[in-house]
Amino acid sequence: MARSHIITAVVTACLALFLFWQLAVNFNFSADNSPLIVSLGHDSNAQHHVLEDSEYLLGVGKADITGPVVEINMMGYADMDQNGSGLRQRLYCRAFIVGSISEPSARIVYLVLDTQSGDTAIRHGILEGLTGLGDNFAVYTKNNVAVTGTHSHSGPGAWLNYLLPQITSKGFDKSSYQAIVNGSLLAIRRAHESLVPGHLSLGSTDVESANSNRSPFAYEANPQEERSRYSSDVDKTMTILRFDRASDGKAMGMLSWFAVHGTSLYGNNTLISGDNKGVAAYLFERSMSSTHPGFVAGFSQANVGDTSPNILGAYCDDTGLPCRFNDSTCSGKIKTCHGRGPFWTIPDQGAKSCFEIGRRQSVAAQSLFNNPSSLRRLSGSASTVSSLHTYVNLTSYTFPSPFNASLIRSTCSAALGHSFAGGTTDGPGAFDFRQGDTDNSPDSPSQRNPLWKLARAFVHEPSAAQEACQSPKPILLDVGAADSPYAWTPNIVDIQLLRVGPLLMIISPGEATTMSGRRWRETLASAAPSVLGISDPVVVLGGPANTYTHYIATEQEYGIQRYEGASTLYGPHTLEAYINLTLSYLPYLGNSGTRDGLPPLPPGPQPPINTNRSLSFIRGVVLDTAPLFKRFGDVLASPQPPASRIYMPGESVSTRFVGANPRNNFRLEGTFAAVERLDTAGAGAGAGAKEEKWHVVRTDADWNLVFRWERKSTLLGTSEVRVEWEIEEGSQHRDHQGAAVLVEPGLYRMRYFGDAKALNGQITPFEGTGGVFRVGESGAGNANANAHADDLKTAKGRAAHFVKGRGQTGR
Numbered sequence: 001m002a003r004s005h006i007i008t009a010v011v012t013a014c015l016a017l018f019l020f021w022q023l024a025v026n027f028n029f030s031a032d033n034s035p036l037i038v039s040l041g042h043d044s045n046a047q048h049h050v051l052e053d054s055e056y057l058l059g060v061g062k063a064d065i066t067g068p069v070v071e072i073n074m075m076g077y078a079d080m081d082q083n084g085s086g087l088r089q090r091l092y093c094r095a096f097i098v099g100s101i102s103e104p105s106a107r108i109v110y111l112v113l114d115t116q117s118g119d120t121a122i123r124h125g126i127l128e129g130l131t132g133l134g135d136n137f138a139v140y141t142k143n144n145v146a147v148t149g150t151h152s153h154s155g156p157g158a159w160l161n162y163l164l165p166q167i168t169s170k171g172f173d174k175s176s177y178q179a180i181v182n183g184s185l186l187a188i189r190r191a192h193e194s195l196v197p198g199h200l201s202l203g204s205t206d207v208e209s210a211n212s213n214r215s216p217f218a219y220e221a222n223p224q225e226e227r228s229r230y231s232s233d234v235d236k237t238m239t240i241l242r243f244d245r246a247s248d249g250k251a252m253g254m255l256s257w258f259a260v261h262g263t264s265l266y267g268n269n270t271l272i273s274g275d276n277k278g279v280a281a282y283l284f285e286r287s288m289s290s291t292h293p294g295f296v297a298g299f300s301q302a303n304v305g306d307t308s309p310n311i312l313g314a315y316c317d318d319t320g321l322p323c324r325f326n327d328s329t330c331s332g333k334i335k336t337c338h339g340r341g342p343f344w345t346i347p348d349q350g351a352k353s354c355f356e357i358g359r360r361q362s363v364a365a366q367s368l369f370n371n372p373s374s375l376r377r378l379s380g381s382a383s384t385v386s387s388l389h390t391y392v393n394l395t396s397y398t399f400p401s402p403f404n405a406s407l408i409r410s411t412c413s414a415a416l417g418h419s420f421a422g423g424t425t426d427g428p429g430a431f432d433f434r435q436g437d438t439d440n441s442p443d444s445p446s447q448r449n450p451l452w453k454l455a456r457a458f459v460h461e462p463s464a465a466q467e468a469c470q471s472p473k474p475i476l477l478d479v480g481a482a483d484s485p486y487a488w489t490p491n492i493v494d495i496q497l498l499r500v501g502p503l504l505m506i507i508s509p510g511e512a513t514t515m516s517g518r519r520w521r522e523t524l525a526s527a528a529p530s531v532l533g534i535s536d537p538v539v540v541l542g543g544p545a546n547t548y549t550h551y552i553a554t555e556q557e558y559g560i561q562r563y564e565g566a567s568t569l570y571g572p573h574t575l576e577a578y579i580n581l582t583l584s585y586l587p588y589l590g591n592s593g594t595r596d597g598l599p600p601l602p603p604g605p606q607p608p609i610n611t612n613r614s615l616s617f618i619r620g621v622v623l624d625t626a627p628l629f630k631r632f633g634d635v636l637a638s639p640q641p642p643a644s645r646i647y648m649p650g651e652s653v654s655t656r657f658v659g660a661n662p663r664n665n666f667r668l669e670g671t672f673a674a675v676e677r678l679d680t681a682g683a684g685a686g687a688g689a690k691e692e693k694w695h696v697v698r699t700d701a702d703w704n705l706v707f708r709w710e711r712k713s714t715l716l717g718t719s720e721v722r723v724e725w726e727i728e729e730g731s732q733h734r735d736h737q738g739a740a741v742l743v744e745p746g747l748y749r750m751r752y753f754g755d756a757k758a759l760n761g762q763i764t765p766f767e768g769t770g771g772v773f774r775v776g777e778s779g780a781g782n783a784n785a786n787a788h789a790d791d792l793k794t795a796k797g798r799a800a801h802f803v804k805g806r807g808q809t810g811r
Helices: 006-023 120-131 163-167 174-193 275-288 351-369 450-459 464-470 514-532 555-560 574-589 782-804
Strands: 056-064 070-075 083-087 092-100 107-113 145-149 196-206 237-245 251-257 296-300 314-316 337-339 385-393 398-400 408-410 475-477 492-500 503-507 538-542 635-637 652-659 673-679 693-699 705-713 718-726 746-757 763-769 773-775
Touching (some): 056 174, 056 237, 056 251, 092 174, 092 275, 092 296, 092 385, 107 385, 107 492, 120 174, 145 503, 196 351, 237 351, 251 351, 275 296, 275 351, 296 351, 385 574, 398 574, 408 574, 464 475, 492 574, 503 514, 514 538, 555 574, 652 746, 718 746
Parallel strands (some): 251 296, 503 538
Antiparallel strands (some): 056 092, 070 083, 083 705, 385 492, 398 408, 492 503, 652 718, 673 693, 673 746, 746 763, 746 773
16 A cells, blocks of 8 residues: 555644544444345255265355545545545455355355455444344354455545544545445345355466566565575466356356556546456456356455556656666655556556556456366365454564574564655655665654654654664654554454365455565465365465555565565564464364364454544535536537547547536445447337337446546535546457457447435435437448438437437436
8 A cells, every 4th residue: 555645644633633633523424325135035055956075155246335436535545635536437345155065154255345455344344234134144253254455546435444544534434434334245145145056166377467566676685595486576376266156067256366556547546446456357247247147256466565567667757767776766756756557658547557457367367267177176075164363462472483483573563664654656655755764863854854753753752662673664653552532553453364175365464565475375385284184275365354454574675664664564573473373373274173172262352443433524515506507417518419420449438417426325236327329120210219229338337437527616516527438449348258349339328327415415316318429330430421321310310309308307
């Protein structure tokens, strides 16, 4: 997570927090945006055929978690100026359930959320919600539910449990939080409903040109002997788990793990999306939609810490030269050093690069998925399903090193170093901080500028023991000791492991770097044969999950103190602590007979849940009004009519409407916008408008349909909406076999679905219908218009009819 501007916000907050604290009022936003209306139509535990020894109980589900798409600060870059202005792609929770046929209570739930990370409060809300869904859901508990985020930096924020990430979002927003919780519950419920006996297959492949290392200087601090075992300074391997229904062999879903940051879209992007992993899931699911309805594709994050999707490297904006290798500066400054994605020259806030990095992940996953000979079916005695979870306070956890038992290690209370404020090449920081800063001298930025000294003192002045524990990190913010008005960051962390046969899943609360992930996985893989009796274990790492604990760097990388090391909260031995804890609890993943002989796993200290006491300075929607002589949904500008122009694939077409604030209704499981195509099949030449049928071909869940909202007057409450369709070329629209599908030529129109809030608080839905326009065949130019003269005359009449009806209210 690129905390590029949070220090500025911390300074501002420190100066005024004691006043705000007394004046703050938590707004009670409605939690009813995503009602859980799905009913269980059958017994999910029922067995429908003769079971095989290799079968599991499998279920997949997906639900909308798109929260406020405008006026809420986005979560990831921590830039107070990056507030949502619309929607490029809806966000989802994708749920995967695996259960044991012989032991129905043995299940795991793996959630992949299109969010920056998992979170303590989000997970708590999900677990609380599960208890209210009835006895069928009692098998889903804190032990077996993992909440992971894809690490998109383009989703709405204001939903996290601790104060530090709330500062840039101006506090906590109940509606943003509830959209994620309710959607996750709905995804789990749908997955539970779909439970059937099935088969699991496991495989891996390399994905080239989809990730790079953004901190190679720190990576190279790891021992040469260790680095020489790997061909790259990032993990290129993608691991996938395929879900197939046993009764008919139909594919149900796919869960993958691959490490690449969700920072393809730059910090100047203000459209909500799932970034590159959201694109990957969208493309995979769309390729399967016609042959495998309900198919769910999860692209989970892995050891993402030092990875970047900006694969061309980091360059100085002003000179075009590479940034300085050790600290990513340009002429001593950090602000002009930026990573470049594959299409960095296009001024689209990284959108085309984002699509391309997502496409490469999707193509690799589909290629492996569709090659059964490269997959290994999980079967036989390896069908154990187990899980464990506990909390551990890492404030001063003492333990023997897992790499050398003669060394006694200790963790520290959470703290962030100077280079945390320096940001990364994906999102540079502010002022005079830079990466690789281990200097705590009077000339260092935090000592030279009195504002930083004030911020440090206000948060908490670190003790000599804390500074020694965190060394060589110079402490900028001693956040672990800050608890006013409530905890700033977690000291209590989740330790969770899941097992499905030979597959072990590390659920990491922090962003493990490439080498940290390798050490963690390999250590567990080495122990699994003797501890669990698994002869050929496969270990994956998913995260950031459950509780966001920033980064997990190796001890050597920590010593360099680039951004990842400075953001490793619990000191230089953080990674060793996580490995020690997971090794200690590994026996609890054994089969039921083995686990019966173990003492109960202690739940550990409970983390604070701050949802009901979090500060909020986020203004609600007061009023929407339409301009004089206009109504909500009226068309302000339409595409050129068919008689005037033919739009071609690769071009953009848009319609502007009189709008209202989309925070009034998130339209979860619905859409703010749509593109419809006129179906003239079977209609005669003189067919009237009543015989014409319009079919939805794009919604705001589609990458190429963009919903933009603009506030025109804060005082009057007026706003405009622009619905923009970037008409797909063949490379962006493919069938289930991967073949290019061209956009069908014909007549199209755009729709807008909104909700307006009156002064008395009443919210009324409305619709808008744009003018008709024509899309031509790919490869044809506007010159072909003359070849369709008769058709264009008919189209002109239809356009007039639909323009006359636009702006109707009501749904």
